Every structure is written in structure tokens, then in C-alpha cells.
Amino acid sequence: MGFFRLSSPSSSTALKWLGFVAAVWVQAISGNNYTFSNYSDALKSLMNLTQVELNNLSVAKDVGKAFGLLAGLASDRLPTWLILLIGSVEGLVGYGAQWLVVSEKITLSYWQMCIFLCMGGNSTTWMNTAVLVTCIRNFRRNRGPVAGILKGYVGLSTAIFTDLCVALFSDDASSFLVMLAVVPLGVCVIAAFFLHESPPAATHAEEQEETRFFWVFNAVAVVVALYLLAYDFIPSPSTTFSRVFAAILLVLLASPLGIPIYSFFANRVRTSPDIEGQEREPLLVEEVKTTESHDKVEDDVAVEKVEDVAAMEGKEGEVGKKVPLIGEEHTIVEALRTVDFWVLFISFLCGVGTGLAVMNNMGQIGLALGYADVSIFVSLTSIWGFFGRIISGTVSEYFIKKAGTPRPLWNAASQIVMAVGYVLMALAVPGSLYIGSIVVGICYGVRLAITVPTASELFGLKYYGLIYNILILNLPLGSFLFSGLLAGLLYDMEATPTAGGGNTCVGAHCYRLVFVIMAVACIIGFGLDILLSIRSKAVYAKIFTSKKSKRLSAAASNGH
Numbered sequence: 001m002g003f004f005r006l007s008s009p010s011s012s013t014a015l016k017w018l019g020f021v022a023a024v025w026v027q028a029i030s031g032n033n034y035t036f037s038n039y040s041d042a043l044k045s046l047m048n049l050t051q052v053e054l055n056n057l058s059v060a061k062d063v064g065k066a067f068g069l070l071a072g073l074a075s076d077r078l079p080t081w082l083i084l085l086i087g088s089v090e091g092l093v094g095y096g097a098q099w100l101v102v103s104e105k106i107t108l109s110y111w112q113m114c115i116f117l118c119m120g121g122n123s124t125t126w127m128n129t130a131v132l133v134t135c136i137r138n139f140r141r142n143r144g145p146v147a148g149i150l151k152g153y154v155g156l157s158t159a160i161f162t163d164l165c166v167a168l169f170s171d172d173a174s175s176f177l178v179m180l181a182v183v184p185l186g187v188c189v190i191a192a193f194f195l196h197e198s199p200p201a202a203t204h205a206e207e208q209e210e211t212r213f214f215w216v217f218n219a220v221a222v223v224v225a226l227y228l229l230a231y232d233f234i235p236s237p238s239t240t241f242s243r244v245f246a247a248i249l250l251v252l253l254a255s256p257l258g259i260p261i262y263s264f265f266a267n268r269v270r271t272s273p274d275i276e277g278q279e280r281e282p283l284l285v286e287e288v289k290t291t292e293s294h295d296k297v298e299d300d301v302a303v304e305k306v307e308d309v310a311a312m313e314g315k316e317g318e319v320g321k322k323v324p325l326i327g328e329e330h331t332i333v334e335a336l337r338t339v340d341f342w343v344l345f346i347s348f349l350c351g352v353g354t355g356l357a358v359m360n361n362m363g364q365i366g367l368a369l370g371y372a373d374v375s376i377f378v379s380l381t382s383i384w385g386f387f388g389r390i391i392s393g394t395v396s397e398y399f400i401k402k403a404g405t406p407r408p409l410w411n412a413a414s415q416i417v418m419a420v421g422y423v424l425m426a427l428a429v430p431g432s433l434y435i436g437s438i439v440v441g442i443c444y445g446v447r448l449a450i451t452v453p454t455a456s457e458l459f460g461l462k463y464y465g466l467i468y469n470i471l472i473l474n475l476p477l478g479s480f481l482f483s484g485l486l487a488g489l490l491y492d493m494e495a496t497p498t499a500g501g502g503n504t505c506v507g508a509h510c511y512r513l514v515f516v517i518m519a520v521a522c523i524i525g526f527g528l529d530i531l532l533s534i535r536s537k538a539v540y541a542k543i544f545t546s547k548k549s550k551r552l553s554a555a556a557s558n559g560h
Contacts (some may be wrong), residue, residue: 013206014264016138016198017213020146021256022191023131024217026084027150028253029187030127031157032095032120032180034359034382036061038162042102042173043113053110058360059484060114062476064121068469071122071129075465080134081192087126088188092181094120099177120180125469127188128154131195133465136456138198141207141547143453144400144407145214148393151449152221155386159228159379164249167231167242204550213259218390224252225386232379327539329460335467340458343532344408348451348471350525351415353478354422354518355444358436360483361511364491365425368510369433377433381441388414388445396450404544406536407454412529414446419522426515428508457543458536482521487514 036058044054074083097116100106108116131150139146161179169175201207231237231245324330326340335341358365359381366374392410399405421439424432455471456464494510495503 011264012198013267014260015194017260017263018257019138019191019195019198020135020217021260022187022194023135023150024153024256025187025253026127026131026184026191026195027153028157028160029184030124030131031154032091032161032184033061033065033124034158035161035176035180038165038176039098039102039173043098046102046104047110047113049110057113057117059476059479061117061121062479064118064123065125066473066476067118067122068125068129068472069466071126072466072469074126075129075133076463080130080196083126083130084188084192084195087123087130088185090119090126091123092185094118094123095177095181099174099181102177103174123184125472127184129465129469131191132452132468133461134195134197136453136464137461138200139210140200140456140461142210142214142397143456144393144395144397144449145211145218146393147452148390148449149214149217149221151393151445151452152225152386152390155382155389155445156221156225156228158382159225159232160249160253163228163231164246167237167246204553207550209263213263214394216259217256218394220252220256221386221390224249225383227252229379229383324460326458326536327542329462330467332463332466332470335459335463336470338459340532340535341467343528343535344451344455344458345471345474347408347411347415347525347528347532348447349474349478349481350521350528351411351418351447352444352474353482354418354521355440355447356475356479357482357487357514357518358440359444360479361487361491362437364505365511366433368505368507369428370506371433377437380434380437381444384438384441385445388442389449390445392446393449393453396453400540400543401547402544404541406533406540407450407457408529408532408536410450411447411454412526412533414443414450415522415526415529418443419519419526422515422519422522426508426512426519428512457539482518486517487511490514 040054040058043049043057049057071083071087074086078086094116097106097108098113098120101108101113132147135146135150136143161176161183165172165176165179201210227249234241237245324334326338330338359378362374362377362381366372366377371377392414396405396407396410400407417439421436421443424439425436451471452468455467459467490513491505491510492503494513495505497503
């Protein structure tokens with residue numbers, strides 16, 4: 001596993017891109033945590049659950065993400081291929097058990113189902129950690145586009161699974177769970193052969209080539225998103241049409257394979273013996289550093305210290321006692337002791353926590369505002385969440401290279417826009433739920449795509465896997481605070497008891513106070529993101545200066 005490492009520059013570059021394609025496929029099937037509503041009705045009827053019990057099963061699924069810390073710890077100790085296989089096997093067990101229950105082959109108790117749902121939720125943390133950590137290390141000079149593309153495909157994965165199930169299995173819950181159990185295992189086995197840490201771009205020309213290729217990945221992702229959206233608006237497609245749709249979708253997902261193929265032949269044609277000799281040396285130096293120190297980050301970001309060979313050989317004891325500055329490599333303890341980490345953590349909670357509350361309660365929000373069918377709002381949130389992720393990653397990277405704009409500023413912008421969206425939904429103006437669904441989707445996507453590279457730029461890549469999973473604790477924490485407590489309690493206060501012992505609420509007042517409080521939370525998050533932007537301004541100024549000097553050097557060498 002992970003042993004396809006050829007010595008020629010053309011082969012190694014092509015294999016690095018092949019690994020990224022495999023990473024895209026993994027992300028395209030790793031959003032199964034967001035698909036619970038597709039089979040929750042089947043679980044509810046077969047297990048005779050109340051709505052509260054069903055909601056608690058959903059919470060158990062989200063709790064699985066809290067155990068992502070295990071994946072973070074493993075990412076610094078285990079190879080990528082093994083982390084992928086652990087996640088896929090865990091998903092096979094978790095979703096496989098749910099399939100056995102829904103297909104009525106076995107019967108499980110309520111607490112047993114909680115365990116298997118937790119396993120299913122945790123399985124994706126292993127896949128996401130393996131993919132994000134490896135790809136950001138491999139393409140560290142284009143972290144924004146990498147995070148945007150990968151997180152964008154996570155956003156699309158729900159639609160991919162759902163539309164494929166509808167097209168091939170007529171939306172059967174049992175067949176859907178088989179897909180959730182088996183497809184990730186197959187994709188992760190394939191990715192295990194090709195996805196591994198590789199030397200990053202060593203020259204300005206290689207960095208520019210990466211940027212061009214990422215634009216191609218962005219274009220393909222947008223086409224896939226629009227294709228999925230178009231299928232959702234086709235009323236009652238025939239069986240033949242649905243199968244053709246599924247075949248074309250698979251072709252679109254496979255189309256990025258053209259990039260590693262092109263890279264292999266293009267580099268092979270233009271590589272001469274002299275150029276090859278010049279390019280191999282920095283690559284070999286980076287490879288040795290990766291092997292000996294498990295990716296001691298020497299990024300052109302100029303965020304980390306640039307250590308010379310003498311320091312690495314004879315002065316390790318001296319640097320070990322120095323407290324790192326923001327932008328340098330941090331251990332987990334050092335990161336947790338900084339103000340900047342907790343500013344990032346709390347602002348992330350304000351964004352994703354409130355966004356999850358809307359997504360988890362979309363059904364009840366729609367009913368309260370008079371919409372019998374809320375599927376269109378779920379689709380809008382998902383599709384616009386994709387655009388938020390993929391656009392923000394590329395745009396933030398562009399402005400870092402052009403002006404040194406701190407990446408947290410884009411988080412701040414998303415927070416204030418999200419606050420406006422919540423105010424509109426609180427006022428319940430005509431069409432506010434349509435606007436709110438789009439705004440929440442975009443801003444939720446921005447937060448996910450921006451926070452991923454920001455953490456690596458501020459605290460380094462050596463322990464990035466664990467740092468990322470600590471930040472992801474905000475997903476179950478935010479779901480509990482804003483969805484379980486805030487939305488649940490305030491809804492019950494406004495609701496009217498019904499004959500069966502439940503309650504219901506119809507009208508704009510049902511969630512008005514919830515939206516107001518979440519708007520305030522977003523304003524707090526806005527302030528924290530502005531603070532982090534100010535505190536990290538010097539880091540991004542160094543990134544800008546470094547990239548600018550590299551461009552000038554490349555231009556000067558080309559002039560000669």
C-alpha cells in the first residue's frame with residue numbers, strides 16, 4: 001500500500017496528482033454523515049421509535065466525530081493507507097449493521113444502534129484526516145485550493161449518494177445503506193495504493209503548474225455540482241434515463257484522471273538531463289526531510305523557521321526550549337496554550353454550530369413557516385455549501401498571493417453575512433427561508449474551507465492531524481449547544497401540546513428567538529475573526545513577501 005513511488009521526476013509528479021485524484025474520490029464518498037434523513041424514517045418505523053429517540057440516534061452519529069481525536073493522533077504515527085483502511089472498515093461495520101436492521105435480517109436494541117451509528121460517524125473522521133493531512137502537506141503552497149476542492153466534494157457527497165440511490169435503486173433505504181457500507185471501502189482500498197506523502201513543489205514553475213491544475217479540478221467540481229442539481233429538478237425520470245445519468249456521473253467523477261496522465265507525458269517530454277539534474281536535488285532534500293522528521297514544515301510561507309543543516313545536526317537541544325511564535329511549528333500542548341487557537345476555535349463554533357442548528361432543524365423550521373415539503377431547502381443548503389467551500393478556498397489563496405490578505409478575514413465576512421441571514425429568517429419576510437438556506441449553505445461552506453488551511457498556517461503541519469480533529473470537535477459540540485439545547489428548548493417553550501403527548505408550533509414566532517440568538521453568536525464570531533486577522537497579519541505578510549520574491553526570482557531567471 002502506498003508504494004507506487006517511482007524515481008523519475010515525471011513519474012513522481014504524476015503519482016502525486018494521481019494521489020490527489022484518489023483523495024477527491026474519498027471525499028466524494030465521505031459525507032455519509034449527512035445522509036441520515038434518507039433512511040431515518042425506515043429506522044423509526046422498524047424500531048418503533050419516538051421522534052426524541054430518533055433525534056438521539058442522530059446525536060449518536062454526531063458524537064462519533066468527537067472520537068476523531070483518535071484519527072488525529074494516529075495521523076502522526078500511522079501511514080496514510082492504514083488510516084484509510086481503518087476508517088473504511090469501521091464504516092463497513094457501522095453502516096453494515098444498520099443495513100441488517102433496515103433489511104430486517106437482524107434486530108438490535110436501541111443502545112446497540114447508538115454504538116453502530118457512532119461508528120459510522122467516526123469512520124469519516126479517519127478518511128477526512130488521512131486525505132486532508134496528506135494533501136495539504138503535498139501541496140502546501142496551495143493550501144486554500146486544496147481545502148476548498150476536498151471540502152467541496154464532501155459537500156457534494158450527500159447528493160452523489162442520494163442521486164445514485166434514486167437512479168439505481170428507486171430510493172430504497174436498504175440499498176442506500178449497502179452503498180454507504182461498501183462504496184467507501186472500495187474507494188479507500190484504491191486510494192490506499194496511490195495516496196501518500198510526496199515532496200512539495202520545489203520551484204516557482206512547479207507551483208504555477210499546481211495552480212493551473214487546481215483550476216481544472218475546480219471546473220470539474222462545478223460541472224458535477226450543476227449536473228447533480230439539474231437531475232434533482234427532473235420530475236419522475238425513467239429507469240433508462242436514470243441509468244444514463246448514473247453512468248455520466250461516474251464518468252465525470254473519473255475525468256480528473258486526465259491531469260496525472262497529462263502531467264506524466266508533459267514532464268517527460270520537456271525534461272532534459274540538465275533540467276532533471278537541477279530539479280531532482282531540491283526534491284530529494286525535501287524527501288529526506290519528510291522521511292526523517294515526518295514533515296518538519298519548511299514552507300515558503302516563511303511562517304515556519306528556516307533551519308539550516310548545521311542547526312538540524314548539532315543544535316536541536318537549543319531550539320527545543322523556545323516557545324514557538326504564531327506561524328511556527330506547534331506541538332498540541334503549545335497550540336492549546338495560545339490565545340490564537342482558542343479564538344479560532346470559538347469563532348469556528350459560532351459559525352458551524354449555528355449552521356448545523358439550521359440544517360438539523362430544517363424540517364421543523366419549514367413546517368413552522370408553512371412549507372409542507374422542505375427538500376428544496378435541503379438541496380439549496382447542500383449545493384450552495386459546495387460553492388461556498390470551493391470558491392472561498394481559491395479566492396482566499398489568490399488574495400494571499402496578491403496582497404497578503406489574512407485568511408481569517410474571509411471567515412469574518414461569512415459570519416456577518418450569516419448573521420444577516422438569521423435576521424431575515426427571524427423577521428420571516430417573504431422568501432426568507434430560500435434566502436436563509438442559500439446564505440447558511442454558503443457561509444457554512446466558507447467556514448469549513450477557510451479554517452482548514454488557516455490552522456496549518458498558524459500552527460504548522462507536523463501535528464496538523466490532531467489540531468484539525470480538535471477543531472472538528474465543534475461539530476458535535478455545536479450540534480448539541482445550538483441544535484439540541486437552544487433550538488430544542490426554545491421551540492418547546494413556544495409550542496402547543498398535542499393529544500399524543502407531543503407538541504407542535506406553527507408561525508414565525510416558533511424560531512424567532514433562536515435566530516436572534518444565533519445572529520448574536522455570529523456577530524461575536526465576526527469580532528473574534530477580526531481579532532485573529534489582526535494577530536496573524538504579520539504571518540500572512542511574510543507569506544506574501546516570500547511568494548513575491550519567488551515570483552521575481554523566477555522572472556529574473558527566465559529573463560536570462
